[in-house]
Amino acid sequence: MKKKFTEKQIHILDVAEKLIAKKGFEGTSVRDISTKANINVAMISYYFGSKEKMMSHLYQYRVQKTRESFAEFAETIKEGKPEMQMKELVKYVVNQLFKFNYFHGFVTQELRHTEHLKEDLLDFYNTFTHKIDDVTKKGIASGVFHHAPKPEDLLTLIIGSALFAIRNKNFYSLYVPGKEENYLQEAEKKILASLLVTVFSTLGYQPN
Amino acid sequence: MKKKFTEKQIHILDVAEKLIAKKGFEGTSVRDISTKANINVAMISYYFGSKEKMMSHLYQYRVQKTRESFAEFAETIKEGKPEMQMKELVKYVVNQLFKFNYFHGFVTQELRHTEHLKEDLLDFYNTFTHKIDDVTKKGIASGVFHHAPKPEDLLTLIIGSALFAIRNKNFYSLYVPGKEENYLQEAEKKILASLLVTVFSTLGYQPN
Amino acid sequence: MKKKFTEKQIHILDVAEKLIAKKGFEGTSVRDISTKANINVAMISYYFGSKEKMMSHLYQYRVQKTRESFAEFAETIKEGKPEMQMKELVKYVVNQLFKFNYFHGFVTQELRHTEHLKEDLLDFYNTFTHKIDDVTKKGIASGVFHHAPKPEDLLTLIIGSALFAIRNKNFYSLYVPGKEENYLQEAEKKILASLLVTVFSTLGYQPN
Amino acid sequence: MKKKFTEKQIHILDVAEKLIAKKGFEGTSVRDISTKANINVAMISYYFGSKEKMMSHLYQYRVQKTRESFAEFAETIKEGKPEMQMKELVKYVVNQLFKFNYFHGFVTQELRHTEHLKEDLLDFYNTFTHKIDDVTKKGIASGVFHHAPKPEDLLTLIIGSALFAIRNKNFYSLYVPGKEENYLQEAEKKILASLLVTVFSTLGYQPN
C-alpha cells in the first residue's frame, strides 16, 4: 500500500531527515526544521499532526523510496551469476547506506509509539536478508561459494560496518586517503572493498 | 594523564551514563539525572560546569576505565599463540561493546565543543587497532594467517556488527534464540560466533 | 428592529451555543464549532467576521428568540388574575432559564467590544421587570398582594436562584430527588416550588 | 488538615484569582498572571505544577480562608437571638460573596480533574446550610419563625441573588443609586436589604 505525499510534505521530510540525522530527533526542533525549510512553524503540526508523527511519516517515506529503488535494482541483476549478484548486492546496500545513513541513524533511538515504524524497518531489512540468502544458495549450487553463513549475519556485517564508518568519521578518516570534504566518497570505496573481501572470504568463494 | 574523579562525581556519571544510553543525550534532562542520583539539580552544573561538559567528563571516565580494563586483559593473553590472541581479542571487544554500548551510542551524535572528546575516543579505538595489527602480523609470521586486512577495517567490522546487533534488536532478535529478556546475552553469543568465522576467514586462517 | 439570519448562520449559532454553554467561550475553539456543525473552519470568520462577533450575533439571536416567545406567553396570561399571572410569570422565567441557562452563563464573562450586547440583554431583562411590576401593582390593587418589593429585586431573586441551582449542581443535587440524569428537570421543579413560596411570601400574598 | 502556602505562592494566587474572576480560567494566560504578579512565567509551573493545579490550590486557599473567617464569625453571634443570628448570617454571606465573588464565579466552569475541588466547595456551602438550618429551628422553637423552608433553598436564594447582582451590573446598576465606581458597595446594601425582607418573609417572621 503506497502512501501519497504532497510536494510540500516531501520538502519538509527531506529537510527534517537531514537535520535529524545530524542532530538527533530530540536535538532537532520543529523551529530548526521550519526555518531551514522556509515554512511556518505550525506547518509541521498542520501537515503531520505532531513532530513525532512527522517522524513516523519520514520512516514510511524513506522505506517506500528504498523499496522502490531496490525493486529496480533487483531487476538489473537478475540475469547474472551468483558471484556478480552478491558483489552488486553488497555494493548496492553500501551505497544506499551512504546515501541515507541518517535514516538508519535515528532508527536506534528509542522513540515512543513507534512500534509500527520498527516493523516497517524490519520488513525493509528482511528484503535484503532474503535476497542475500537466495544468492548465497545459488552460489553454493553453482559451486562458487562453499560456506553458507546466516544471511542476517552477513547483512549485519555489511550494514554495521558501513554505518560505523559513516558515523565515526574521526576514527575511520585517519585511514582514508584524500581531502576531508570527500570523506564520504572515499570511505565508501574503502569500506566497500574491505566488505567485498570479507564477504567473499566468509562465503568461501572459489572462482570456477 | 589520569584524571581524578571524586566519588560523588563518579556516582553522577554512572547514573547519567545509563540514562543517556537509554534515552539519548537530549532526551535525558539534568533533572532526570539528579532525581535518579538523589542529588540537587544544580549539582551537575556545579560539578561539571554544564550538562555538555558533564558529557565530556563521562567520555574521559569511560575511556579511562576501559583503558585500564584493556591493559589488564592484554596481560592475560600475552603468552598465547596469535590465533588464540585474535580470538580473545575479538571476544574482549565484543564483550566491552555489549557492556558499554550506550557509550558508543552517543558518540555518533554531533555534540558541540567535543573535539577533544573525539580525540579521546580515537585514541581509544587506536589501542585496539594497534593490537589487532600486532596479532595479525604475528599470525602471518607464524604461518597461521595468510591475509593481512587493514586493522581499521577489521575493527570496523567487529564494532559495527556488534553495535548494529545491539541497536537493531527488532531485526536481529528474529534470528536469536531464547527469551526476549535474554536478548543481549544471546545476541552477543551469536554475533561473536559469526564474527570469529568472518575474521578468521578474512585472515585466511589455516591451522598449522 | 429584527435582524435576519440565514439558515446556515442559525445552524452555526445553534451548535456554537451548545458548545459554549458546556465549555465556555474561550474553551470552545472555532474548530470545535466548525467540526460539529459540519462546516469549514473559515466559515465562522466568513459569516460573522470573527469569533467574537459571532458571539455578538449569538446574543442577538437568543434575545430575539426569547422576546418572541415572551410575547406569545404574555398573550396567554393576559386574561387571568394577578396571582395566577405572577405564578405563571415565575414559572415561565424559571423555565426559560433552565432551557437557555448557558446563554445567561456566558453573559457574565467580560467580553471585549460587547457594550451593545449588554444593552440587548439589559433590554431583555427589563421586559420581565416591567411585567413583574405590572402584575405586582395589579395584585395590590386587587387586594391579594400587600407588599410591593422592587421588581428588579424580585427578578434578581428568581434568575439568581435558578442559575445558581443550574450551575452548582454539585451542591444542589444533594437535595434533589431522583437520578442524576434527571437533575435539571427535578431541580427545576424544586427551585420553582421554593421560589413561588418565597415570591408570594415577599409579596405578602393573602387569597381573597 | 491545613495546607501551608508561602508568601510568594499567596501573592500569585491573589493575582490569579482576580484575573480569572474577570476573564475566566481559559481567558487568563499564565503570562497575564506572571506579568501582573511581577514574576517569571515559569514560576506558576514551578510552584504549582501546572496552570490547572494552580487553580486547585486557589480553591483550597480560598476555602480555607473563608472557613477560618466563618469560624470567627460564628463565635461572635453565638449568644444572640435566632432573628439576630439569621440577620447576621445573611449579612455575612452576602458580604463574603461581594468580597470573593470571583471565587464563586469560576466554580461553575467545567474544569477537568477537579472533582475534589468541587467537594471542597460543596463542603464549604454545607457549612452555611447547617448553620441556616440550626438558626431556623431555633427561631421556630422560640416562636419568631413560623415556616421552615429548606435551608439549601434559602442559601440558594441568598448566594444566587448576590452573585447575579454582582455579575449583571449592567442590569442591576440601573436601580442602584450613587456613582458607578461605588456600584459594588451600593449594590451590596440594596441586595442585602431585599434579601433580608425576602428571607424573613419566607420564614414567616413575627417578632415576639
Place this chain on the structure above:
DNA sequence: GATGAATGAGTGTTCATTCAT
C-alpha cells in the same frame, strides 16, 4: 561545599484568522 529558589530561553502545539482560488 552545597542547595533551593528563581530565571530566561526555548520547546511543541493550538489558535483565530487570512488568502488565493
Place this chain on the structure above:
DNA sequence: AATGAATGAACACTCATTCAT
C-alpha cells in the same frame, strides 16, 4: 459563495543554568 491551505501569534510548559545564601 465558499473553501482548503497556510500563517503568525500565543499558548502552557520544560529546559539548563545562575545566584544568594
